[in-house]
Structure formats: C-alpha cells, structure tokens
Amino acid sequence: MPDLPNPVDYAVPGFIALVLIEMLIARARDKRRYCPKDTLTSLMLGFGSTIAGALTAGAVYAMAVWVWGFRLLDIPYAWWAWPLCFVLDDLAYYVFHRSAHRVRWFWASHVIHHSSQHYNLSTALRQTWTGFFSMAFLFRLPLFLIGFPPAMVFFCAGVNLIYQFWIHTEVIGRCPRWFEAVMNTPSHHRVHHATNPRYLDKNYAGVFIVWDRMFGSFTPELDEDRPRYGLVKNLGRFNVLWAAFHEWIGIARDLWSAPWRAKAGYAFGPPGWSHDGSRDTSETIREKWAGRAQPTRHPGEGRDPPSSCSSEPSAVAA
Amino acid sequence: MSWTLLAGSLAGVLGLALVAKLLRLGGAELASEDEAMAIAEAERPGFVAVSAVLAEDRQSAVVTGTDGEQVRLRRHGAQFVAEHA
Numbered sequence: 307m308p309d310l311p312n313p314v315d316y317a318v319p320g321f322i323a324l325v326l327i328e329m330l331i332a333r334a335r336d337k338r339r340y341c342p343k344d345t346l347t348s349l350m351l352g353f354g355s356t357i358a359g360a361l362t363a364g365a366v367y368a369m370a371v372w373v374w375g376f377r378l379l380d381i382p383y384a385w386w387a388w389p390l391c392f393v394l395d396d397l398a399y400y401v402f403h404r405s406a407h408r409v410r411w412f413w414a415s416h417v418i419h420h421s422s423q424h425y426n427l428s429t430a431l432r433q434t435w436t437g438f439f440s441m442a443f444l445f446r447l448p449l450f451l452i453g454f455p456p457a458m459v460f461f462c463a464g465v466n467l468i469y470q471f472w473i474h475t476e477v478i479g480r481c482p483r484w485f486e487a488v489m490n491t492p493s494h495h496r497v498h499h500a501t502n503p504r505y506l507d508k509n510y511a512g513v514f515i516v517w518d519r520m521f522g523s524f525t526p527e528l529d530e531d532r533p534r535y536g537l538v539k540n541l542g543r544f545n546v547l548w549a550a551f552h553e554w555i556g557i558a559r560d561l562w563s564a565p566w567r568a569k570a571g572y573a574f575g576p577p578g579w580s581h582d583g584s585r586d587t588s589e590t591i592r593e594k595w596a597g598r599a600q601p602t603r604h605p606g607e608g609r610d611p612p613s614s615c616s617s618e619p620s621a622v623a624a
Numbered sequence: 625m626s627w628t629l630l631a632g633s634l635a636g637v638l639g640l641a642l643v644a645k646l647l648r649l650g651g652a653e654l655a656s657e658d659e660a661m662a663i664a665e666a667e668r669p670g671f672v673a674v675s676a677v678l679a680e681d682r683q684s685a686v687v688t689g690t691d692g693e694q695v696r697l698r699r700h701g702a703q704f705v706a707e708h709a
Contacts, residue, residue, distance in 0.1 A: 315629055322636045326643060333647045341650035341701035346641035353637050357630070423703035428640070503669070534666055542698075542705040586669055594670040 308383065310457045313464040321471060325427045331477050332426070339476060343544040345428045350546045351418055352431030362438035369443065370456035379453035391454045392462045392513075395446070399466060399512035402445035404523065407507050413577045414553035415440035421549045423536035425499055430474035435550045469513045470495075480527075490515045493527045500533030503595035506588040538578070538591065553577075650702040653682035660685035664695045667706035671695060 325345075332339040381387050406416035415436040422429045437443075449459050473495040480486060480493045490511040498509040508525040511518050518524035527533065541549060560572035568581035578587035586594075644650070654660050661673035664687035673695075676687040683699040686709050694709035 318629070318633060318636065322640060325640055329640075329644055329647055329649060332649055337647075337649050338652055338702040339649070340644050340647075341703070342641055342644040343650075344701045345644045345649075346637070349637040349640060353633055356633060423700070423705075502666075536703070538669070540667070540700070540703075540705045542700050542707070544701065591669040598670065598672065 308457060310461045313461065314467055317468045317471070321427070321431065324472070325431075328427045328475060328477055339424065339426055340428070341424060344422055344424050345426075347544045347546055347549060348422055348424075348428040348432040351435070351549060352433050354435050354546065354550065355418075355433035355437075358435045358438070366438065366443050367456060367460070370446070370450050370459070373447050374450040374453075374456055377451060377453035381453040381455065381458075383455065383458065387454070387458065388462070391449070391458050392465065394449060394452075394454070395459055395462045396466060396511075396513045397517060398445050398449060399463075400510055400517040400521075402442060403510040403512065404521075405445070406442070407510065408576050409574055410553070410557060410577050410579065411573050412440050412442060414557055415442060417537065417553045417577075418549055420499060420537055421541055423534075423540055425474060425476055425496060425533070425535045427471065427474055429499070429535075430471045432549075436554065466512050474499075486515075488514060488516055494518075494524075496533045496535075497525055497527045499535050501536055501538055502531055502534055503592045504528075504531060505533060506538075506591060538586065538588075652699055652702045652704065654678055654685055654697070654704070655682075657685075660687055660697055663697055663704050664689075664706055667697075667704075668695055 329340055381391075402412075403416075406412040415434045418434050419429075419432050422432055434440075434442075446459060446463070450456060470490070473490055473492045475492050476496065478492040481489075481491045485491065486493065490509075490513055494509045494511065494515050497505045500506075505525060505527075508523055509515070509518050510523055515524065541552065557573055561569050564572050564581060571579050571581060576587050576589075578585045578590070654663075657676040657678060660676040660678060664673050664676070664685075665671055671693065672690045673687045674690055676685050678685045685697045687695045687697060687706075689695065695706045696709040697704045697706055
C-alpha cells in the first residue's frame with residue numbers, strides 16, 4: 307500500500323496566506339468582517355483539532371484497514387479509481403454532514419465549526435476536537451467495504467477539506483452560473499452557515515452542490531435576505547474549551563435530568579428537541595418565522611455586500 | 625504530524641491573531657434603534673420588537689417586544705448577542 311502524504315499539511319501555508327489577504331481586504335472594505343478575538347478562537351480550535359486528529363489517526367486508520375479486509379471489490383490505484391473515490395467520498399461527506407446537523411450526537415461535535423458569528427477564512431479552520439468520540443468516521447466505512455484503499459480515501463478526504471477552505475468567505479460573491487450549478491461555492495456555503503430561518507439546515511455539500519439538489523436540501527442565497535452567521539443561540543464568549551465542549555455538556559445535563567423515555571431523544575434527536583416542546587428546533591423556528599409578518603428590518607443593512615467573482619453579479623444558480 | 629509542523633501552525637495562529645489586532649479589525653456599534661430591533665428579532669425566533677433604548681456608547685441596548693418581553697443586546701467582538709434582560 308503506497309504511503310500517501312496528508313495534503314492538508316502542504317496546504318497550511320496557503321491557508322495562512324489567504325487569511326492574511328482576506329484580512330487586508332476586510333481592513334479596506336469592512337473591518338467588522340474580522341475580530342481579533344474571534345480569529346484567535348477559530349485558529350486555536352483549528353490547532354486543537356489538528357492535535358486531536360493526530361492522536362486518533364492511528365485508530366481510525368487501523369479501523370479502516372480492518373473494514374477494508376472485508377472488501378467486496380479489489381479497487382487498484384488506477385487513474386479511474388481516483389475521481390470515483392473522490393466523488394463517492396464527497397457523497398459520504400454529504401451524508402455525514404446532514405447527520406451532523408440533524409442528530410444532536412453528531413451536532414455536538416460539529417457545532418464548533420458553526421460557533422463563530424463571523425464568516426471568513428478563519429472560520430473554515432474552526433474544526434472539531436471530538437470527531438473521533440462522536441464516531442464520525444463511521445460514515446466513511448462503506449468506501450472501504452466497497453474496496454477503495456484506505457490511503458486513497460484519506461487522500462481524497464484531505465483534498466475535499468482543502469477545497470472547502472476557500473468557500474468560507476464573504477469576499478467572493480457569486481461564481482459563474484455553470485460553476486454554481488455543480489460546485490459548492492461561497493454563496494452556497496454562506497447559506498449553510500446562516501441562522502436566517504429560511505436557510506437553516508440547508509446546503510450540506512462538501513465539494514459538489516449537486517447532492518443538495520438531488521436530495522432536496524438546496525436553497526439559494528437571496529440578496530434580500532443576507533445571511534447572519536453563528537448559532538441559533540450564540541455562545542457570547544470567546545472561550546475555546548466552551549466552544550469545543552458546550553454541546554456535549556448540554557447533552558450530559560439533559561441525559562441526567564430527562565425522564566427515562568426521553569433520554570434517547572436528547573442524545574439522538576435533532577438539535578433543539580425536547581420532550582416537552584419547550585425548545586426550538588429548526589422546524590419550529592421556521593414555523594414561527596413563516597407564521598409572522600415578514601420583518602421590514604434587516605440587521606447589517608447598508609454594509610458592503612460581497613463582491614462577485616464573475617462579471618455577472620446576478621448570475622445566481624437557482 | 626511533525627513537531628515542526630505543529631510549531632509552525634501555532635506560530636501561524638498567533639501571528640494571524642496579532643495581525644488582525646494590528647490592522648485594528650473588529651469593533652462594532654449599534655447605528656440606530658432600528659438596527660437594535662432588527663438584531664433582536666433576528667436573534668430571537670418569534671420576537672417582535674416595538675422599541676429599543678441604546679446605551680450611550682452604542683455598545684448595548686435593551687429592546688422591548690410586543691408582549692413586554694425585554695431582550696438585552698451586548699457587543700461580542702464585532703457582533704452582537706441577545707440575552708434575556
């Protein structure tokens with residue numbers, strides 16, 4: 307089995323350079339796009355995630371190799387296997403990501419990535435510390451069972467992660483229509499990070515937005531409803547440990563205090579689920595929003611909109 | 625992962641945070657009562673604001689809703705968070 311490098315390691319200098327460039331653009335256009343404390347929190351969470359990933363990588367790889375031992379096919383390191391692996395890995399990512407927003411257990415790990423009220427390239431690096439504990443690796447196991455070599459799958463997963471970096475920005479508006487139709491873009495992913503009721507739990511794609519279009523979770527970004535970022539209940543503090551573990555603590559508290567028949571719901575129901583209906587889920591938030599007169603006020607009105615990466619700003623892929 | 629990469633990443637993290645500070649990025653203030661009400665409505669599902677009182681430094685506000693419920697906004701970095709007043 308070839309010893310492939312981790313492509314993310316090679317991308318780190320590029321990440322740093324692009325964040326720096328985006329900061330300079332923010333200084334020129336809108337200083338509120340970055341906040342030093344938020345940036346430090348995001349980057350420390352990314353740093354911690356790298357360490358957590360390194361500590362558990364051996365176990366994940368061993369498990370992948372073990373499952374691969376039961377493979378249905380012998381897929382070689384051939385030219386055609388790489389794009390196939392990349393596309394199927396992206397589909398596995400879509401399934402994982404959708405679950406990460408619909409099942410509180412996985413959300414507890416993924417919430418870190420959404421905990422910033424900013425949307426910039428540093429937000430992309432705000433990554434989980436508890437991915438292994440949440441057993442997120444389960445979603446990739448079918449690829450090994452099909453017969454893709456673990457090294458190939460992890461390489462593709464690394465490239466997938468690198469792709470997702472550049473879409474965490476407000477600097478780029480909309481890309482050419484054909485690109486928006488197939489690929490995940492800054493516009494599509496802004497929707498995913500938004501807490502506006504119409505945008506909640508939408509656009510789960512990693513690289514190819516076609517999964518959302520196929521499985522009914524796609525929503526376009528609307529100019530008249532600019533995304534607001536963060537959580538439905540924002541953390542309100544720049545505490546790295548709290549950001550990393552707050553939802554797990556919430557689950558533990560709920561499991562302790564909930565009636566027996568409701569305990570599973572607090573761990574594996576959708577985020578915000580409660581046995582007495584006292585909390586808001588994405589669905590109830592959307593219902594409340596749909597049930598009231600549409601607000602005439604929009605936070606952040608008058609601030610600079612994102613610029614377009616094409617010469618056709620209104621080229622929205624619907 | 626090598627120690628060199630780890631040390632480089634940490635240096636990058638601290639360096640970028642320092643650059644953000646040196647560039648004086650961030651900072652926020654509420655422009656008007658309308659903006660405060662809009663933020664409160666956006667942060668609280670179902671909340672319908674009727675009035676707002678801004679603090680003198682525009683770093684916080686108290687927003688009152690139709691049912692008399694009050695929401696306090698306070699600056700958090702370059703954004704605002706809503707809490708029960």
